[in-house]
Amino acid sequence: MNCTAIKRRLFALTDPADPPAGILAHLRDCAGCREAQVRLIQMEGQIPHVPVPASSAKAALAAKFRGETTLWDRAQFHLRTVERWHVVTVGMAASLLLFFLAWSLAPHEQPIVKTRQPSSAPDVLLVRLVEHNLSLALVEAPRQQVETLSQLAEDLRGQSDPLLRYGDGLEGKESLKDLADWYGQVVRMSVARARRVPPRERRDVLDPIVKQLGAAHDDAQQRAQQLHNVSADHPLCIIAFAAGNAREQLDVLLKHDMSGVPVPGRGVGLARLPTETVLLRRAALVPVLFAAAQNTARAETPVRTPVQAAEQARKFQHNRKLIQTLVDSCLRMAEQQQPDPVQRAASCTVVAERLAEAVERSAAEQDAVRTQEAALLLKKLLQRGVAFNLTTAGGTIPLGDVREPEMVQIGDHVSRIAQQLEENLLRLPDAETRAKLPKTLQAIQDGRAEVFKSLKGRGAY
Amino acid sequence: MSWTHGDPSRTNLDEETEALRRARLGDRESFARLIEQYFDRLYRWLYRLTHNQHAAEDLAQETFMKAFAHLATFRLGSNFQAWLYRIAYNTFLNQRRSASRMTRQPFPETLPAGRESPDEEAVSHESLQLLARAVARLPNEFRAAFLLRVEEGLSFREIADILETTEQTARWRVYKARQKLLNVLAPQLDQDKP
Numbered sequence: 212m213n214c215t216a217i218k219r220r221l222f223a224l225t226d227p228a229d230p231p232a233g234i235l236a237h238l239r240d241c242a243g244c245r246e247a248q249v250r251l252i253q254m255e256g257q258i259p260h261v262p263v264p265a266s267s268a269k270a271a272l273a274a275k276f277r278g279e280t281t282l283w284d285r286a287q288f289h290l291r292t293v294e295r296w297h298v299v300t301v302g303m304a305a306s307l308l309l310f311f312l313a314w315s316l317a318p319h320e321q322p323i324v325k326t327r328q329p330s331s332a333p334d335v336l337l338v339r340l341v342e343h344n345l346s347l348a349l350v351e352a353p354r355q356q357v358e359t360l361s362q363l364a365e366d367l368r369g370q371s372d373p374l375l376r377y378g379d380g381l382e383g384k385e386s387l388k389d390l391a392d393w394y395g396q397v398v399r400m401s402v403a404r405a406r407r408v409p410p411r412e413r414r415d416v417l418d419p420i421v422k423q424l425g426a427a428h429d430d431a432q433q434r435a436q437q438l439h440n441v442s443a444d445h446p447l448c449i450i451a452f453a454a455g456n457a458r459e460q461l462d463v464l465l466k467h468d469m470s471g472v473p474v475p476g477r478g479v480g481l482a483r484l485p486t487e488t489v490l491l492r493r494a495a496l497v498p499v500l501f502a503a504a505q506n507t508a509r510a511e512t513p514v515r516t517p518v519q520a521a522e523q524a525r526k527f528q529h530n531r532k533l534i535q536t537l538v539d540s541c542l543r544m545a546e547q548q549q550p551d552p553v554q555r556a557a558s559c560t561v562v563a564e565r566l567a568e569a570v571e572r573s574a575a576e577q578d579a580v581r582t583q584e585a586a587l588l589l590k591k592l593l594q595r596g597v598a599f600n601l602t603t604a605g606g607t608i609p610l611g612d613v614r615e616p617e618m619v620q621i622g623d624h625v626s627r628i629a630q631q632l633e634e635n636l637l638r639l640p641d642a643e644t645r646a647k648l649p650k651t652l653q654a655i656q657d658g659r660a661e662v663f664k665s666l667k668g669r670g671a672y
Numbered sequence: 673m674s675w676t677h678g679d680p681s682r683t684n685l686d687e688e689t690e691a692l693r694r695a696r697l698g699d700r701e702s703f704a705r706l707i708e709q710y711f712d713r714l715y716r717w718l719y720r721l722t723h724n725q726h727a728a729e730d731l732a733q734e735t736f737m738k739a740f741a742h743l744a745t746f747r748l749g750s751n752f753q754a755w756l757y758r759i760a761y762n763t764f765l766n767q768r769r770s771a772s773r774m775t776r777q778p779f780p781e782t783l784p785a786g787r788e789s790p791d792e793e794a795v796s797h798e799s800l801q802l803l804a805r806a807v808a809r810l811p812n813e814f815r816a817a818f819l820l821r822v823e824e825g826l827s828f829r830e831i832a833d834i835l836e837t838t839e840q841t842a843r844w845r846v847y848k849a850r851q852k853l854l855n856v857l858a859p860q861l862d863q864d865k866p
Contacts, residue, residue: 223847225827250854254803255822261804263719268729269711272736276704 217244227251307333333584334526337569339366340537341588344562347544348555348596353407354416356545360401361420363541367394368427368450370527375434375447377524386528391446393538395453398424400545402460417461424458427451536565552600553614556621559596563589563625563658567632570651574636579647586651593658597625601665610668619670622662629659689748696743703743707736710753713824714760720819721764723808731767735760754826757834761816768812799860806856810849817842818849 217237221227227248230238238245343366346359367390374387401420408416431451435441441448527534540558547554566589573581601618608614632655639645666672688706695703711732718735719728738759739746746755807815813835820831832842 219847222850223843225821227850247854250858251850254853254857255850257800257803258807258819258822261720261800261807263716264725266715266725266729266732268715268733269707272711272733273704273707276700276707276740 214241214244217241218247221248222251227255303333308335334530334581336366336370336523336527337530337533337537337585337588339363340534340541341562341566341592344537344540344544344559345592345595347541348559348600351550353404353409354412356404357401357408357416357420360397360404360541360545361423363538364394364397364401365423365427367397367538368431368454370523371431371447371450372434373520373524374527377521379525379528382528383524386524386531387446389531389535390527391449391453393535394450396542397538398453398457400542402457404545405461405464413465417465421458421461421465424454424461427454428458530569533565533569536562552604553608553617553621556597556600556604556618559592559600560621560624560628563592563597564628566592567628567655570655571632571635574639574644574648574651577641577644579644582647583651583654586654590654590658593625594661597621598658598661598665601662605665605669615669618666619672622666622670622672625659625662629655688752692743692746692752693748695740696746696748703736703740706752710756711736714756717757717816717819717823718760718764720807720823721812721816727767731760731764734763738763751830751833753824754830754833757820757824758836761834762836765812802857802860803853806853809856810852814845814849814852817845818853821846 214237217234220234221230221244224230224234230248238248340363343359343363347356350356350359370390371387371394374383374390378384378387405413405417405420428451431447431454435445435447435451438445438447540562543558544555566585570582570585570589573585601621604614604618608618633652636648636652637645663672688709691702691705695706714735715728715732718731719725722728722731735756739756742759746752807818810818816835817831820826820834821828826834828839828842828846831846832839835842835845
């Protein structure tokens with residue numbers, strides 16, 4: 212082996228000071244290669260001695276985790292748990308949907324819309340709405356808010372077709388009208404939040420949303436045109452208008468960014484950003500995973516059999532109040548100029564109360580699967596929406612502070628909700644239904660326990 | 673709880689795994705201990721990559737923040753250091769792509785006190801300056817791999833894991849870095865010979 216090859220191998224070793232036998236033998240006989248080895252070892256030996264400026268950042272960062280946790284830290288910490296749950300939940304929902312699709316291939320000429328049967332299929336919309344609530348209850352970055360709101364809008368819009376085709380009488384019409392109103396509110400909120408997204412991120416965040424809104428506008432407009440004598444206040448026209456308007460506003464926002472003309476509300480220039488803002492801006496990896504998880508479970512235009520669509524319409528109508536509460540809660544949390552964990556916890560508690568009603572109703576309808584599903588959603592909301600935010604608030608609100616009663620009130624409210632629900636469930640007349648309740652009751656207890664834990668040391672907790 | 677830097681025993685690895693497990697459940701104290709364990713090394717590596725103290729601190733902090741946020745995705749029992757450094761390196765690359773605000777800081781004028789004579793100190797200082805400049809001039813990927821090998825003592829496999837490349841490429845990058853450095857520093861190394 213010649214010296215060039217030896218040196219090449221030497222330089223590619225893990226440890227040039229400890230060459231294998233073949234190279235070692237050569238080195239014994241070759242002063243030139245030995246010299247190269249010595250220089251390499253000498254040079255590498257000096258590397259650790261190249262000075263590095265001392266830094267106090269380690270102590271500051273460790274202290275932050277020990278006591279001075281920020282909302283961002285906690286949000287990031289918990290949001291990844293939401294992601295994991297969301298991936299699992301959406302994965303399960305997708306599997307069950309596939310099963311339902313296979314089952315529904317049995318020949319049915321007309322969809323069954325009139326008969327109210329307890330449904331054992333999971334309510335994907337409810338699951339997603341709860342996840343959106345949790346997302347908005349945890350995140351602070353405008354980017355994540357905008358993305359969540361955009362997903363929420365799409366989820367709502369996805370209900371328009373089933374309701375249009377299989378909505379039941381007056382209730383169906385009112386549900387569709389509500390849906391269109393909520394859709395409009397959500398896209399308007401997303402535009403308002405989009406203005407707070409740092410300019411450097413806007414292209415990445417808003418481009419897909421603009422496309423989505425364009426598709427939503429076109430789709431709603433096309434479907435409206437297929438109907439006869441459609442007035443301007445028809446829900447499809449409202450959806451089309453809201454989507455088109457939002458798309459235009461976002462287009463304007465992006466065009467202003469490109470031209471360099473300052474946009475009102477633009478708070479970040481090209482100068483170097485403060486460290487915290489950099490962290491907030493750059494560390495938001497969650498939306499990518501979050502959106503990916505959501506997108507795996509949802510096609511752009513979901514393909515449904517008539518039975519599925521009819522079932523979806525029925526569920527929507529059945530859960531209209533709960534859906535309204537979920538959407539309102541999302542809007543309320545997105546609206547906050549400064550994230551307030553106590554308010555977020557309170558908002559989630561309002562949703563929890565509605566979810567508790569859904570648990571009770573499903574149990575009364577002897578729908579064991581839906582009962583447990585709603586109970587698990589309730590547990591998740593209590594743990595991550597309420598308890599997490601109370602824990603976060605606890606980091607900045609000392610014991611005995613003026614805001615402490617607010618926190619305790621939330622705990623009391625949760626206690627009442629859980630207690631009432633448990634009592635009502637245990638009073639159900641049907642023994643078979645009561646026999647299926649242990650997991651449901653456990654979920655309620657777990658959720659409540661987590662909230663109580665977050666209030667430890669405050670009030671009577 | 674503590675573990676030995678650079679050569680963790682089985683017990684130390686178990687302790688680190690336990691700390692990670694607790695951190696995943698929300699124990700911030702455990703994560704703070706992980707910060708204390710890894711911050712200096714990570715900061716040093718990032719400083720050598722960026723040659724900018726402030727940027728290195730920012731990157732290090734951001735890395736730990738991201739690590740904390742994504743601790744659920746870390747598989748307990750796998751190489752936490754590699755995972756952490758991978759986050760750091762990707763963050764470094766992202767920052768390089770989007771900002772050109774890296775400014776070079778002059779080398780510190782004073783070195784840590786040693787036992788060398790004034791003449792030896794002067795030689796060391798100059799040598800170290802030349803060495804630092806030569807390392808700083810390496811392409812990012814060569815420099816990153818080289819420093820992981822030389823300062824962190826990582827294997828090529830671990831380096832490949834961090835830089836998200838193959839072991840062969842990691843080895844090649846270190847090889848190229850060594851080759852370039854020796855070409856540049858050969859005259860100085862001759863001078864420094866005893």
